[in-house]
Amino acid sequence: MSSEVENVLVGVIGGSGLYHLDNLTPVKQVNPETPWGFPSSPITICALPSGTYVAFLARHGTGHTINPSAVPSRANIAALKSLGVRAVLAFSAVGSLREDIAPGDFILPTQIIDRTKGVRPASFFEGTSVVAHAAFGEPFARGLVAWLEGRVRAVLAEEGAAGRRAPQLHTEKCVVCMEGPQFSTRAESRMYRAWGADVINMSVLPEAKLAREAELRVPHAVRVRLCSYALIATSTDYDSWREDEASVTAADVFKTLQENARLSRLVAARVLEELHGATVEGSVLKEEQGAMQYSIMPRSEQQKPEDRRKLAYILPTYFSE
Numbered sequence: 227m228s229s230e231v232e233n234v235l236v237g238v239i240g241g242s243g244l245y246h247l248d249n250l251t252p253v254k255q256v257n258p259e260t261p262w263g264f265p266s267s268p269i270t271i272c273a274l275p276s277g278t279y280v281a282f283l284a285r286h287g288t289g290h291t292i293n294p295s296a297v298p299s300r301a302n303i304a305a306l307k308s309l310g311v312r313a314v315l316a317f318s319a320v321g322s323l324r325e326d327i328a329p330g331d332f333i334l335p336t337q338i339i340d341r342t343k344g345v346r347p348a349s350f351f352e353g354t355s356v357v358a359h360a361a362f363g364e365p366f367a368r369g370l371v372a373w374l375e376g377r378v379r380a381v382l383a384e385e386g387a388a389g390r391r392a393p394q395l396h397t398e399k400c401v402v403c404m405e406g407p408q409f410s411t412r413a414e415s416r417m418y419r420a421w422g423a424d425v426i427n428m429s430v431l432p433e434a435k436l437a438r439e440a441e442l443r444v445p446h447a448v449r450v451r452l453c454s455y456a457l458i459a460t461s462t463d464y465d466s467w468r469e470d471e472a473s474v475t476a477a478d479v480f481k482t483l484q485e486n487a488r489l490s491r492l493v494a495a496r497v498l499e500e501l502h503g504a505t506v507e508g509s510v511l512k513e514e515q516g517a518m519q520y521s522i523m524p525r526s527e528q529q530k531p532e533d534r535r536k537l538a539y540i541l542p543t544y545f546s547e
């Protein structure tokens with residue numbers, strides 16, 4: 227990468243409706259070919275008003291041409307890491323499984339239930355001779371989620387102060403990730419509620435697992451200490467569990483999508499500068515450093531050199547010769 231765009235520490239993954247950010251100056255587009263192929267779309271490197279760079283990637287492509295099961299999540303995470311990204315803010319449109327989470331509300335989930343069907347490549351180690359079992363009990367970066375909470379709440383409160391409906395922020399929630407692309411049946415929707423899920427989407431996995439595996443570990447020279455991934459979810463609908471209401475359609479989702487995207491851009495604009503600063507300091511977001519250290523099975527003669535070279539793309543600390 228040219229030195230012009232070095233030091234891109236924060237990456238944003240935009241979901242449905244969020245195909246660009248506001249108030250940022252596009253500097254250049256990059257499209258790194260990773261060992262897992264190309265990302266969903268070229269990544270836009272943008273400058274914040276201070277001149278700080280951030281990377282933006284549209285999960286479904288800029289024209290929303292990639293369905294959730296086909297999102298190249300390995301390439302997306304690997305490409306962001308190759309730019310130097312240490313913290314990923316991922317945005318997602320979700321259905322609500324709870325009465326109190328209204329369309330338009332924001333959610334910072336802390337747990338995930340996996341209802342994908344095994345058709346998405348979900349590990350960088352898949353197909354290699356190296357075995358690793360990443361810890362995933364806490365699927366999101368707790369420190370980053372806690373850091374975001376007050377800041378997102380403040381942005382939403384300003385909406386109320388401006389005379390608009392102030393969306394609520396919900397924390398400590400569980401997102402269930404389904405395969406799609408069809409929405410859930412009523413029975414499934416009720417089952418997810420019984421399981422304790424609060425919101426539903428089709429995108430948080432394997433993205434969150436891959437972010438954990440990629441560890442986004444820090445070059446020793448830089449005092450940045452995180453590989454952090456958090457999901458900022460915005461509710462668009464009540465899915466299909468409400469007995470007296472029609473079950474969700476794409477048209478329902480679209481009704482709220484634009485307004486949610488507007489507020490998501492506002493949140494991004496508000497937090498990115500400070501988040502960049504926090505990554506440089508290493509003050510807030512420490513927990514993922516070295517997360518994979520004890521997850522990779524010990525080196526053996528049977529591990530193929532080409533596999534180790536491939537994995538060095540995302541985990542150079544462990545796989546560089």
Ligand SMILES: CSC[C@H]1O[C@H](OP(=O)(O)O)[C@H](O)[C@@H]1O
Pocket residue numbers: 240241242243285286294317318319320427428429430476479
């Ligand atoms: C457009 S409705 C379903 C679609 O929307 C969400 O996408 P994203 O998470 O990228 O915002 C959901 O996960 C589905 O992929």
Ligand SMILES: Nc1ncnc2[nH]cnc12
Pocket residue numbers: 319320321322404409410426427428462463464465466474479
């Ligand atoms: N009801 C729903 N189910 C799955 N993904 C969604 N994204 C937005 N609404 C959704």
